[in-house]
Structures are given as C-alpha cells and as structure tokens.
Amino acid sequence: MPLYSEETIQQLKEAADISIVIEQFVPLKRTGGGKYLGLCPFHNDSHPSMNVNPHMGIYKCFACGAGGNVFKFVMEHEKMNFPSAVEFVANTVGFPLPKLTQTQDIHYEEKDLIRKINEFAKDWFKEQLAKSDSAKSYLEQRGITEKTKDLFEIGYAPQSGLLLAAGKNGFKPEMIVKAGLAAEKDGRAIDKFRERLMIPICNFSGVVAFGGRDLGGNSPAKYMNSPETLIYNKSEILFGLNKSRRAIPKEDSVILVEGYFDVISMFQSGVENVVAISGIGFSDTQAKLLARYTKTAYISLDGDEAGQKATERCIEVLLAQSFSISVVNLMSESGEKIDPDSLVMQGGAEAFRAHQGKAKNWLNYLADKTKLTSPDEKAKFVERTKKLIATMNNAELRNQYLNLLKERFGTSVSLPVFRPKPQAEFAQNTDEIHWKSLPSIEIWLVNVILKNPDLQSTAIQICDPSLLSSRWLAELLDYGYALYEETGKIELRTLYDKLPDTHKDLLTHLPEKPWTKEGAVKEFSNAVLKLRISRLKVELKTAREDFERYKEIQSQIKHYEDLEQRAKDGEDILKFLY
Ligand SMILES: [Zn+2]
Numbered sequence: 339m340p341l342y343s344e345e346t347i348q349q350l351k352e353a354a355d356i357s358i359v360i361e362q363f364v365p366l367k368r369t370g371g372g373k374y375l376g377l378c379p380f381h382n383d384s385h386p387s388m389n390v391n392p393h394m395g396i397y398k399c400f401a402c403g404a405g406g407n408v409f410k411f412v413m414e415h416e417k418m419n420f421p422s423a424v425e426f427v428a429n430t431v432g433f434p435l436p437k438l439t440q441t442q443d444i445h446y447e448e449k450d451l452i453r454k455i456n457e458f459a460k461d462w463f464k465e466q467l468a469k470s471d472s473a474k475s476y477l478e479q480r481g482i483t484e485k486t487k488d489l490f491e492i493g494y495a496p497q498s499g500l501l502l503a504a505g506k507n508g509f510k511p512e513m514i515v516k517a518g519l520a521a522e523k524d525g526r527a528i529d530k531f532r533e534r535l536m537i538p539i540c541n542f543s544g545v546v547a548f549g550g551r552d553l554g555g556n557s558p559a560k561y562m563n564s565p566e567t568l569i570y571n572k573s574e575i576l577f578g579l580n581k582s583r584r585a586i587p588k589e590d591s592v593i594l595v596e597g598y599f600d601v602i603s604m605f606q607s608g609v610e611n612v613v614a615i616s617g618i619g620f621s622d623t624q625a626k627l628l629a630r631y632t633k634t635a636y637i638s639l640d641g642d643e644a645g646q647k648a649t650e651r652c653i654e655v656l657l658a659q660s661f662s663i664s665v666v667n668l669m670s671e672s673g674e675k676i677d678p679d680s681l682v683m684q685g686g687a688e689a690f691r692a693h694q695g696k697a698k699n700w701l702n703y704l705a706d707k708t709k710l711t712s713p714d715e716k717a718k719f720v721e722r723t724k725k726l727i728a729t730m731n732n733a734e735l736r737n738q739y740l741n742l743l744k745e746r747f748g749t750s751v752s753l754p755v756f757r758p759k760p761q762a763e764f765a766q767n768t769d770e771i772h773w774k775s776l777p778s779i780e781i782w783l784v785n786v787i788l789k790n791p792d793l794q795s796t797a798i799q800i801c802d803p804s805l806l807s808s809r810w811l812a813e814l815l816d817y818g819y820a821l822y823e824e825t826g827k828i829e830l831r832t833l834y835d836k837l838p839d840t841h842k843d844l845l846t847h848l849p850e851k852p853w854t855k856e857g858a859v860k861e862f863s864n865a866v867l868k869l870r871i872s873r874l875k876v877e878l879k880t881a882r883e884d885f886e887r888y889k890e891i892q893s894q895i896k897h898y899e900d901l902e903q904r905a906k907d908g909e910d911i912l913k914f915l916y
Contacts, residue, residue: 342424346436347409350424354431356408357392362430362542363415364630365587366390377630379415380404381838382820384633384660384732402838416543426543448516449568455509455517456538456545456569462503463493463536463548470494473535476553480599481683486606489581491538495531495550518547518564534562537598539570540580546570549577549598549616561597563616573621576628577601577614583631585610591634593666593678593694594620594652596645600638600678607682609690615639620652622824625659633659636697638666638690641675646707653700653726658823660732664697666690701742720749725799729823731816733804771810771844780806782851783865788818788828790858797862798822800915805869814841863912864905871898 357366357374366374367386378388381402388399398405404414412423428435467473467487473494477487501511501520511527514520520527533554539547547564566572578601586592589611595601597614604612613628628635637652639645649665656663668676682690698706701723710716723743730736743749783806787797798819806812817837818828825832834842853861874895881887905911 342421342435347424350428350431350433350435351395351407351409353433354395354408354427355392356395356397356411357390359408359427359430360390360397360411364388365583378402378404379630382626382629382659382731445568448513451509451513452517452567452569453544453546455504455514455519456547458504458507458509459500459517459519459548460491460493460536460538460545462500463495464491465493466496466499467492467494467535470496473553476535480603481606482602483606486602489605490602491545492602493536493538494553495529495534495536497532497554498529500529500531501527516567518567518570531562532557537602539564539575539577541575542580542583546575551598572616573619574623574627576624577616578605579613579627581605582610582612586628586631590632591636592628592632593636593638595678596639596648597677597679603679603682604687604690607687607690609682609687615648615652620648620655622655622658625655625661628656629659629661633661635661635663636666636694637663637700638668638678638694640677641668650704653704654729657700657726658729658731658820660730660735662735663700665700665703666694666697667703668693699742701739702746705746716747720747728798728802728819731820736802736804771840773847776808776811777806778851779865779868780808780811781849782853783862783869784811784815784818785848785851786853786858786862787815788830788833788845790853791827792855793858793862794822794828796859796912800912801862801866801869805866805873807872810841810844814844817841859912860905860910863910863915864902866915867898867902867905867911871895871902874898 360366360374360376364376364379366376369375369389372392374390374392375386376388376390377383377386378399378401380399381387381404383399383401387401388397388404390397395407396405397411406414408427409420409423412418412426413420416423416426418426425435427433477492482492501514504514504519505511511520515522515527519530521530522528531548531550533556534550534552537549537551538545539549547567547570549564550562552560552562563572564570577598582592582601582605591611593604593609593612595604595612595614597616601612601614604610611632615624635652635656637649637656639649639652653663653665668678668681670676678690681693685692704723705719708715708719710719720743724740727736727739727743730739783801787793787801801815803812803815803819806815814837818833821833821836822828830845834845837845874891878888878891878895881891901911901914
C-alpha cells in the first residue's frame with residue numbers, strides 16, 4: 339500500500355530541485371547548461387564524476403553507474419526508506435506533505451521520536467544555560483563569545499530536570515532512555531547528564547547526540563557523550579562537519595583536531611575548515627565522508643602519547659583514501675605542547691596559520707618521531723612506510739612518496755615509480771573493454787592473484803597495480819587489493835559486489851589461465867620481473883635527458899635481467915622482489 343499518493347510524489351518531484359537536495363551532502367559545481375558536477379558519494383571518487391541535472395531531476399555517476407531521481411539519492415545516501423526520503427526531500431525544499439498514516443519501517447517512528455527528543459533537549463539545555471551563572475562564567479572564562487555559543491547551540495544540563503520537562507511535553511521516560519539522555523537506575527529513569535555544559539553533535543539533518551563537559555567537579559569523567567542510539571553511530575559522524583562543509587571545499591583542505599572546543603575556538607577565530615575526530619577511533623567511514631569535500635588534510639591533534647597514536651591512525655586511514663596529509667605540530671618555542679583551542683584563543687587565526695605553514699608531510703613526521711639510528715631501525719621504518727604507500731590509490735601520490743623515501747633513506751624503490759600514459763586505444767575516455775588489447779601476461783597475473791589466496795599478501799607488496807599497462811586490469815587489481823586491506827582476503831563474490839559494472843563484466847569474463855599450486859609462486863615472480871623490466875624500458879626512453887637517472891634505470895634493468903637468468907637456472911628469486 340502506497341504511503342503517499344502517486345500524485346503527491348509527482349508534485350514533490352516537480353517542486354524539488356535535485357541539485358539543492360544533493361548539495362546538502364555533496365558540494366556541486368555548475369558546469370553550464372544549468373547542470374552540476376560533484377564527487378560521487380557512492381564510490382571512491384577522486385575526480386568529480388557525478389552529473390546532476392535539475393531539469394531532468396536526475397543524477398548519474400559516469401564512473402560507477404549510480405544514478406536515479408532525488409528520492410533514490412536520499413534513500414541510498416542516508417540509508418532511508420522511501421517514506422523517510424520523501425519527507426526529507428519535502429523538508430529540504432519546503433513542500434507541504436499530507437499526514438502520513440502508516441509506515442513500514444518499524445524503527446521509523448522510534449527514530450523520529452529520538453530526533454524530536456534531541457531537538458527538545460537542545461532547546462531546553464539552551465534555556466538552562468541562560469539561567470546558570472556558573473555555566474555562563476565558564477564559557478566567558480574560555481573566551482567563547484555569545485555569537486559562537488549561539489552558533490554551536492551550546493546549553494547546560496543542571497543537576498536534574500530534563501526528564502520532568504520532557505515528560506510534560508509528552509515524551510515518555512523509556513524513550514528518553516532510548517535517546518541516550520536518561521539512564522535506568524533501580525527500575526526508574528534518571529537524568530543522565532548532570533551539571534554539564536552540553537554541546538549538540540549534529541549530522542546534516544539535526545541533533546543526534548550530545549557531548550557533555552563536566553562543570554560540577556563531582557564526576558571523574560571530564561567529558562561524557564551520548565551513547566550510540568538508533569540515529570547516532572559514532573564512527574559515521576565528525577563533530578563540526580555540518581558547519582564546516584562549505585568552508586572545506588572552499589579552502590580545499592580540512593584540519594583535523596581533537597575535541598569540541600578545538601573546533602569551536604577555531605571557528606570563532608575564523609578558521610572554519612575544521613572537524614573534530616573526538617577520540618582515537620578515526621574510521622574509514624569518516625575518512626570517506628571527508629573525501630567528498632577535499633583530499634588535503636592537516637592533522638592537528640595533541641602532542642601527548644594518545645594524540646600521537648591517534649595521529650598515526652588518522653594517517654593510515656586517510657592515506658587509503660588518497661589524501662595528501664600534513665601534520666601540524668603544535669609546540670611553543672620553549673617546547674611545550676599547546677592545543678589548537680588555547681593557540682587561537684591567545685594568538686588568533688594567524689597563530690594557527692603560522693604553525694600550519696610549518697606542517698610536515700606525513701612521511702617526514704613519522705620519520706622524525708621514530709628512532710632511526712641503526713640500519714635495522716631504518717630498514718624497519720622503510721618497510722612499514724612502503725606498506726603505507728602501497729595502500730594509496732593515487733598512482734602519482736605513490737610515486738611522489740616513493741621518491742621522497744628514496745631521497746631520505748637512499749633506499750631502492752621497489753614499487754614502480756612510473757606509470758605510462760594510457761595506451762592509444764584507451765586514450766579516449768572509452769568505457770568499453772578492448773578484450774584483444776589485454777596483454778595475456780597481465781590477464782594471467784590478475785587471475786592468479788585474485789583467485790589464489792596463498793599469493794595475495796605477497797602480491798600486495800611486490801606487484802603494484804600500476805605495473806600493468808592495461809588500465810582495466812590495473813583497476814580490477816586495485817579493487818582486489820582494497821578489499822584485501824579491508825577484510826584480509828579477496829572473496830570473489832564480495833569483490834564482485836563492490837565493482838562498477840564494467841569491472842564486474844571484466845571479472846566474470848576474465849579468461850582462465852591455468853597454474854599449478856607448486857608452480858604458481860615461480861611463475862608469479864617471473865611475471866612480475868617481466869613487467870618491471872618492460873616498465874623500466876619505457877621509463878628509460880623518457881629519461882634520456884637526465885643522465886644520472888638514465889644510468890640508474892639501466893642498472894636496475896641489468897639487475898632484473900640477472901635475476902631472470904638466475905630464475906631460469908632454478909633459483910627462487912621471490913625474496914629479491916620485495
Ligand atoms: Zn560513482
């Protein structure tokens with residue numbers, strides 16, 4: 339049974355500008371003819387591939403094929419059912435909907451109620467702040483202005499009272515518990531947040547949780563957050579993003595800070611491209627969320643041990659999303675660590691920008707903080723860094739970092755450092771696979787890696803996708819590696835589900851080339867060697883003007899050709915390929 343009449347849906351579809359709805363989530367650029375282009379949120383998009391056509395009311399990604407109308411976008415993006423998506427679109431464009439009588443999502447009503455309770459609580463906390471001298475003087479003491487307080491809708495939870503006030507407005511205690519604002523004790527509900535400054539945590543549709551800063555001094559926990567609820571999943575939200583999402587694409591960079599007050603103070607000082615990671619568990623989902631707005635990140639967390647760990651975690655997660663990453667080290671001249679909050683409170687935005695100007699790229703940051711005196715320590719570091727570099731999707735960035743590693747440690751670069759221009763038949767942006775042009779050695783290699791679990795961890799280290807001359811096979815292998823990084827294996831059905839249609843086709847029709855269990859490693863090493871040699875020979879042609887480089891490539895080729903001979907003589911050469 340349809341929940342809204344077909345007529346209502348049609349009217350809404352006509353009234354809703356799809357570009358305005360999509361802009362709630364993804365920044366769009368006008369491309370002429372009234373159309374828009376943006377980063378596609380449904381695949382790991384590095385160049386804007388999603389077209390939005392307001393006249394037709396549709397979106398279409400030419401990379402992954404995702405597409406549809408405005409409701410489909412909201413449903414897929416927000417994981418909503420149809421009625422919720424209809425309501426979301428109607429709210430966004432200010433379209434009056436008739437009353438809904440029935441709903442299929444069993445959680446829908448509960449989610450909706452939790453949203454309403456959070457909104458109610460936010461307003462109530464704001465009222466309480468106005469009445470609390472101690473809370474007001476705390477904000478004053480931190481230098482938070484009236485304007486900033488209003489912008490972030492900061493409130494105050496007194497000793498008690500929310501349950502009572504919410505009850506008077508028809509919210510039942512058990513729902514307030516479910517919303518995370520009350521706790522159960524001895525069979526009855528009690529206020530969860532007491533004598534705390536309350537900072538609303540918002541997604542793009544409103545308040546989903548709160549962070550509470552202790553003001554009473556009676557609690558061992560300085561900060562307490564709402565627990566996860568039906569509408570609040572910690573790993574899917576970044577504090578501040580609902581406010582900074584316009585500034586981030588404008589600056590084309592994001593600054594990651596630790597806590598609520600870092601974001602709030604930075605905003606007050608005029609640095610608006612900032613989000614807080616709130617804790618050490620920076621997630622892939624959060625990185626992907628950020629990747630829609632920019633690919634440049636400045637990490638500016640505390641310099642203590644926990645902060646350093648969190649910084650490393652951020653580096654790992656952001657690298658896999660092809661971010662270019664710098665670490666802003668906040669130290670005073672006397673060597674004391676400072677947090678962004680106190681820095682901008684004292685010196686304003688310029689003080690932060692000055693430190694940002696001296697930010698180190700992630701590789702130098704890691705190298706500088708690691709003890710690297712003995713050859714063993716250096717080797718270990720290089721090994722680890724190479725693994726990190728191998729997770730990067732962007733071939734050019736990979737090359738840059740490999741070169742940096744080489745400059746700094748004089749190490750030989752065993753991941754390939756050169757990606758040739760696409761072959762002629764791929765030069766136009768064709769979306770068809772030219773089966774005949776797929777080199778048979780590359781087909782064999784991709785088959786053996788994807789379908790032979792014993793080889794996968796080795797392959798990731800020594801067979802970089804950019805070695806392959808076929809763009810299709812290289813991309814397929816990239817997808818496979820990404821899955822391996824995520825799950826520790828390449829399960830073909832899972833891989834299939836993650837692939838865009840063209841690559842699905844490639845995977846299912848990949849010609850089988852046989853290998854034997856005993857022979858696989860040997861053949862694999864030989865194939866990798868062959869590809870490295872032919873890659874180097876291409877590179878040699880472009881290096882004629884740089885004599886040093888030319889000589890170096892020549893000697894690498896010689897080295898690999900020697901290995902080829904030793905392999906022919908029966909030696910196991912795999913270990914030389916790392
Ligand atoms: Zn896409």
